[in-house]
Amino acid sequence: MKISKSxxxxxxxxxxxxxxFFIYPTLSALFYSFTNWDGFSPSxxxxxxxxxxxxxxxxxxxxxxxxxxxxxxxxxxxxxxxxALAFALIVLKNTKTTIFLRALxxxxxxxxxxxxxxxxxxxxxxxxxxxxxxLELAGLGFLAQNWLGNADMAIYSLAITQxxxxxxxxxxxxxxxxxxxxxxxxxxxxxxxxxxxxxxRKVTWPLLAPSATIVVAYxxxxxxxxxxxxxxxxxxxxxxxxxxxATYIYEVAFRGFQFGYASAISVxxxxxxxxxxxxxxxxxxxxxxxx
Amino acid sequence: MKKKYSxxxxxxxxxxxxxxxCAGESTSNSxxxxxxxxxxxxxxxxxxxxAVLDEIIAEFEKENPxxxxxxxxxxxxxxxxTAQRMLQEGSTGDVFASFPGSQFESLxxxxxxxxxxxxxxxxxxxxxxxxxxxxDGKQLALPYQLVFNMPIYNKAMFEELGLEVPKxxxxxxxxxxxxxxxxxxxxxxxxxDIGPNxxxxxxxxxxxxxxxIFAKLQSGEEQLTNEWWVKTLEDFQLLEQKGYIQENALxxxxxxxxxxxxxxxxxxxxxxxxxxxxxxxxxxDLELDLLAPITxxxxxxxxxxxxxxxxxxxxxxxxxxxxxxxxxxxxxxxPENASKYAxxxxxHLTVKDVNYETEELKNTAYWIDERKTRFQPRFLITNAQVExxxxxxxxxxxxxxxxxxxxKAAQKIVDENRE
Numbered sequence: 288m289k290i291s292k293s294x295x296x297x298x299x300x301x302x303x304x305x306x307x308f309f310i311y312p313t314l315s316a317l318f319y320s321f322t323n324w325d326g327f328s329p330s331x332x333x334x335x336x337x338x339x340x341x342x343x344x345x346x347x348x349x350x351x352x353x354x355x356x357x358x359x360x361x362x363x364x365x366x367x368x369x370x371a372l373a374f375a376l377i378v379l380k381n382t383k384t385t386i387f388l389r390a391l392x393x394x395x396x397x398x399x400x401x402x403x404x405x406x407x408x409x410x411x412x413x414x415x416x417x418x419x420x421x422l423e424l425a426g427l428g429f430l431a432q433n434w435l436g437n438a439d440m441a442i443y444s445l446a447i448t449q450x451x452x453x454x455x456x457x458x459x460x461x462x463x464x465x466x467x468x469x470x471x472x473x474x475x476x477x478x479x480x481x482x483x484x485x486x487x488r489k490v491t492w493p494l495l496a497p498s499a500t501i502v503v504a505y506x507x508x509x510x511x512x513x514x515x516x517x518x519x520x521x522x523x524x525x526x527x528x529x530x531x532x533a534t535y536i537y538e539v540a541f542r543g544f545q546f547g548y549a550s551a552i553s554v555x556x557x558x559x560x561x562x563x564x565x566x567x568x569x570x571x572x573x574x575x576x577x578x
Numbered sequence: 579m580k581k582k583y584s585x586x587x588x589x590x591x592x593x594x595x596x597x598x599x600c601a602g603e604s605t606s607n608s609x610x611x612x613x614x615x616x617x618x619x620x621x622x623x624x625x626x627x628x629a630v631l632d633e634i635i636a637e638f639e640k641e642n643p644x645x646x647x648x649x650x651x652x653x654x655x656x657x658x659x660t661a662q663r664m665l666q667e668g669s670t671g672d673v674f675a676s677f678p679g680s681q682f683e684s685l686x687x688x689x690x691x692x693x694x695x696x697x698x699x700x701x702x703x704x705x706x707x708x709x710x711x712x713x714d715g716k717q718l719a720l721p722y723q724l725v726f727n728m729p730i731y732n733k734a735m736f737e738e739l740g741l742e743v744p745k746x747x748x749x750x751x752x753x754x755x756x757x758x759x760x761x762x763x764x765x766x767x768x769x770x771d772i773g774p775n776x777x778x779x780x781x782x783x784x785x786x787x788x789x790x791i792f793a794k795l796q797s798g799e800e801q802l803t804n805e806w807w808v809k810t811l812e813d814f815q816l817l818e819q820k821g822y823i824q825e826n827a828l829x830x831x832x833x834x835x836x837x838x839x840x841x842x843x844x845x846x847x848x849x850x851x852x853x854x855x856x857x858x859x860x861x862x863d864l865e866l867d868l869l870a871p872i873t874x875x876x877x878x879x880x881x882x883x884x885x886x887x888x889x890x891x892x893x894x895x896x897x898x899x900x901x902x903x904x905x906x907x908x909x910x911x912x913p914e915n916a917s918k919y920a921x922x923x924x925x926h927l928t929v930k931d932v933n934y935e936t937e938e939l940k941n942t943a944y945w946i947d948e949r950k951t952r953f954q955p956r957f958l959i960t961n962a963q964v965e966x967x968x969x970x971x972x973x974x975x976x977x978x979x980x981x982x983x984x985x986k987a988a989q990k991i992v993d994e995n996r997e
Contacts (some may be wrong), residue, residue: 312960316949325684325687326662327663327688328688330768345994347990347991347994348963348966374654399666412830412834413825413826413829413830414825415837433829434768435770435828436769436829436830436977437828437829438973439945492800522771524770524970524973525769525770525970525974525976526970526971526973526974526977527970538963538966539963540659541659543961543963544662570849577776
């Protein structure tokens with residue numbers, strides 16, 4: 288069938304919107320990343336690669352924020368994928384109870400991030416917070432912590448909040464992926480005498496790879512974009528221990544009024560996310576199997 | 579074929595309509611002249627003052643029937659980021675409020691302040707308290723509120739325990755020891771949010787009495803590893819190690835710290851006078867006053883407390899309604915309107931002849947004229963990254979780091995951000 292050339296005109300509205308809301312801001316950020324623009328002055332100077340060189344050689348907080356972000360991402364990706372998959376396996380069958388549980392697990396996702404931040408700040412409060420009180424009641428008082436005030440612990444506390452907030456969303460993706468696996472493969476595995484672990488490893492996991500790819504990639508991007516939660520709960524503190532790239536960009540741009548430098552960090556940020564996502568896709572695609 | 583083309587054209591038209599619809603909305607928002615009235619916009623961050631400002635605006639509109647005032651309020655943490663852009667555009671913020679320090683500097687270099695030097699209403703303000711709004715001899719903004727960024731203490735509790743306001747660091751420690759012996763936490767310190775940026779001011783005011791200290795730090799003349807800042811960090815360390823501030827202070831937010839003082843679990847709240855009204859709201863039986871720790875010997879002390887003249891009122895130089903905007907500031911600076919604002923918001927003001935009616939304002943008004951206070955040093959740090967480094971060193975020490983190591987780490991960031 289011959290496709291009329293006029294069909295390409297249908298791309299134009301989408302392309303216009305994409306250009307306005309993505310291409311133009313991205314190119315703008317790239318342009319300003321080579322300047323010393325302060326964000327409001329009509330004039331600025333081109334500084335070449337100075338902003339990029341400063342980011343890697345003269346800004347210890349930026350380097351720290353990359354480290355914090357990678358730490359946060361690793362904890363969230365591993366924990367969130369495991370939790371979401373485990374719960375997805377529990378609520379896989381369509382019964383009244385599992386449907387209710389799915390809705391329950393999904394519930395945190397519909398809350399606003401600022402509400403989640405307030406709830407968890409209260410839970411983590413070292414003196415009034417429910418977490419330390421529950422630990423005391425359970426006779427585990429020695430585990431009570433200054434969850435957000437301890438510089439060594441704060442990033443993990445934020446990661447747990449992020450997992451609680453988004454695991455339900457990932458659970459739905461896993462449930463959809465699991466339900467798409469043909470039942471006869473499980474029957475064959477059963478007839479062949481495969482154990483539950485072997486069935487999971489040889490049937491479920493390989494066929495779940497497309498869902499896992501989406502979950503891992505999405506979780507990674509979410510971890511890098513966790514600005515709202517971090518900003519509302521710790522503002523990057525104490526002592527920059529929870530400063531992630533997104534909160535640092537905000538600090539540099541809107542408190543430091545260094546939009547040129549903030550744009551350079553944003554470009555680096557974009558490249559980091561692109562590389563990590565590409566590597567993940569590549570790694571997880573190699574696991575894909577079709578029977 | 580004709581059908582195909584017409585559907586494409588229709589789609590494009592729909593997109594154009596959507597885009598033009600958006601544009602129309604933006605224009606109507608920026609429209610400011612309504613009928614015979616001139617509408618001016620007042621942009622600020624004090625959402626908690628909206629009710630009383632609504633009343634004052636109603637009075638203003640009654641006196642000036644040709645002017646209408648609308649308010650645009652952003653939360654204080656977003657205000658810095660948002661105000662800048664709005665003000666340059668000119669349609670929002672004919673009258674606006676600015677923070678002193680780095681925001682004032684930035685707005686000043688962007689040229690959004692109209693010079694108010696020759697205006698008659700400037701004389702309604704206490705001239706000793708408005709210098710922070712001046713630049714190159716011009717009065718660009720008029721600070722309205724006067725805040726004391728120093729600990730609030732439970733006066734009745736002190737009297738009951740026979741305690742007097744300490745005049746030296748050794749007396750302050752003795753006072754804290756007595757409070758501890760009586761099962762009271764001396765200082766409730768909200769380390770999770772505003773504690774470090776508020777308490778640093780009184781902790782350093784006599785360790786570094788030079789008001790140029792942070793300007794010198796930013797220019798490289800001074801270092802955080804010098805005695806004035808290391809001593810300040812050592813003093814913070816002492817407060818933490820001796821239990822003068824509560825355990826896990828870095829995880830405590832201002833609400834929890836206020837609760838500690840309201841329930842008389844703690845004797846002092848390391849924030850500022852702006853929390854007095856809220857504390858009275860939590861416990862009406864409290865009798866409160868202000869005190870700042872003197873971290874040196876009595877003979878060496880130069881300052882007794884910290885003040886911040888803030889909520890700096892200004893007229894946008896990009897506004898087309900400057901005269902109406904000035905009329906509104908003049909109205910706010912009249913003693914009867916200022917008194918209404920002061921008493922209903924629980925704030926001291928920089929306006930002369932204000933009649934303070936509430937107990938907590940009356941009891942602490944002596945700090946305006948009778949005590950030697952110093953402008954909040956933190957606001958004299960004009961580089962946000964340097965400010966963060968300074969505050970991080972306090973958090974570092976409260977987290978267990980050695981003061982000199984924390985000072986060195988912070989100095990490294992200061993060096994990286996030197997302009």
